[in-house]
Amino acid sequence: MFFLIVQMKESTKNFIEKNMGTHIRGTECDQRILSKRQSNGVVYSPNYPFPYVPKIVCRYFVYGLQDPQDLERVRLSFEKFDVITNINSEEDTTNQSEAKKCGDGFLKVYLKGQEVIQAYDKADYEFCGKDVPHDVVSDGPRLVLVFSSGEAVGSGFKAKYVFETEYRVPGTAAPDGSCHFTYYSTSRMKGEFNSPRFPSNYPSMTNCTYMFFQQPNEQVRIVFDNFKMKSDKFNYTDRGAYGDLCEEDWVEVYNVISDAEDRLVGRYCGSTAPGPIESREKAQALKVILHTDTEGVSSGFKARYIYFTAKTIFGECGQNITQAQSGVLTSPKWPQKYDGPSKGEGSATCNWYLSVRPGSRVMLHFQNFAIEGEPTGRGCPAAAVRIWVDPDGVPVELCGESLNVDNSQYVSARNLMRVTFITADKAVGAAGFRAVWTEVQEVPRTTGGCHHSYFRCEKSLFCIPAELKCDGTSNCGTIEGIGDQSDEDQCESSF
Structure with a gap:
């Protein structure tokens, strides 16, 4: 008997060290296993792989990190299991059950990592027999195991524990525990997603990917309801915290195209929320990327997604314009206010595709502009105008009471130029916009000036088709903030 007790003390010390745990003083074999940040290890029953000693109770307190930077959960994966129990049914000796005792x-x-003795009455799982249990994952940063050996002994158990970052993000998580989440309309047509741990601060040194895959003849729309990324070094422009100047923590949104590189919609930081975003026609998915650097954090974002039947490439109110030298683009119902969507409707979208003669370019000049939003404050979450000066490039994003x-x-x-106006379901309406577009050529004076069929604007120096002179619309645009009306000067008014 003395030999058995000495053997037990020695095996207790060894198996706790093998678990990379710390023995809790005053107990026979209780131990505490602490995370070293996304670390992992193995827990064993006493004396494993040899039979455990009968009639002992050992508690394992497995603790992940929980602080402003880290939030972990514990995943336990069993590799071997042989815990003998004295019960009446022979069948039960080889099959565990989560329902029975x-x-x-x-x-x-x-x-939930209970620590008080009264909390041990109701376990989430109770395993015995010889079948290897399924994986279990803690509800928070802590997990507790209570091993009790009966009169009969077996070889015990062996299980691997992994401390995983707990992101608290809705969606299908990556099996490897990385911050990667996928969404399909076949699972849910609409839902929410967020930065890790929102509304609490996201962790630093984190990269997360959210993939919204769509079916043929389907699109997906994303609307941001909350947005605050750390941008201490960013100097806000009148367009907000947007673009390549976002170098600390930021969110990027891409269209994923099967036969081409992913197309960036925009990079956003600070409090400049992205405008509503719809996937492009024939895209495979929308991709959202969150990046955080090594210093400082903020609350992050919360957004909604919804899948819907694909629209035409023009949306509800756009068009393809190919055989014209100039024209006017306006928000719906101009000069009246554009409306927010009717009850039960989603966003509205207008896509204009402008094409002029090879060698020429499209000049777009906003003469009136008032789109709900505040670029230097909350951004453009309800409505936005996007301009692709290069159809394969990154668009400019605009909103606000004026430009x-x-x-x-x-x-x-x-x-070529593409212009999009999009409103979210939370838009309330505003005055809208009016923009004049013109076919122009940029010809330096030193090369001999414009072709005889073009008119040279005096200030902006654009060459515009001569037919546009004195047509009642100013087509020369601006230069350094000064309007150029030279194409309408010295005209006999007939308008």
Whole structure:
């Protein structure tokens, strides 16, 4: 008997060290296992792989990290299991059950990490027999195991524990525990997603990916309801915290195209929430990426997604414009206010595709602009205008009560331009916009000037088709914030 007790003390010390645990003083074999940040290890029954000693109780307190930077959960994966219990049915000796009670030999699992003795009455799982149990995952940063050996002995158990980051993000999580989540309309047509641990601060040094896959003849829309990324070093422009200047913590949104590179919609930081975003026609998915650096954190974002039957490429109110030299784009119902969506409706979208003659470019000049939102404050979560000066590039995103003169005019990189106006289901309506677009050529004076069929604007120096002179619409745009009306000067008014 003395030999058995000495052997037990020695095996207790060894098996706790093998578990990378710390013995809790005053107990026979209780131990505490602490995370070293996303670390892992193995827990064993006493004396494993040899038979355990009968009539002992050992508690395992497995603790993940929980602090402003870290929040972990514990995943336990069993590899071997042989815990004998004295019960009446021979069948039960080889099959565990989560509904019934085991006999005098068992392993109980507590997913909330109970520490007080009164909390041990109701376990989340109770395992016995010889079948290897399924994986279990804690509800928070702590998990507790209680192993009790009966009169009969077995070889015990062996299980691997992994401390995983607990992201608290709705969606289908990656099996490897990384911050990667996928969404399919076949699972849910609409739902929410968020930065890790929202509304609490997200952790630093984190990269998360959210993939919204769509079926053929289907699109997905994303609307951000809360947005606050750390951007201590960002100097806000009149367009907010947006674009390549976001270098600390940021969110990027992409269209995933099967036969091309992913197309960036925009990069956002600070409190500049993205405008509503719809996946492009024939896209495979929308992809959202969250990046955080090594310093400082913030509350992050919360957003909604919804799948819907694909629209035409023009949306509800756009068009393809190919055989014209100039024109006017307006928000719906202009000069009246555009409306928010009717009850039960989603967002509204207008896509204009402008194409002029090869060698020419499209110049777009906003003469009136008032779109709900605040670029230097909350961003454009309810409505936005996007301008692709290069159809394969990254669009400019606009909203607000007015535009700075430096942001009122855009010239395409080629002979193509795309303009989109989109409102979310939470839009309330505003005055809207009116923009004049014109086919232009940029010809330096040193090369001999414009072709004889074009008119040279005096200030902006654009060459515009001569037919546009004195047509009642100013087509020369601006230069350094100064309007150029030269194409309408010295005209006999007939309008």
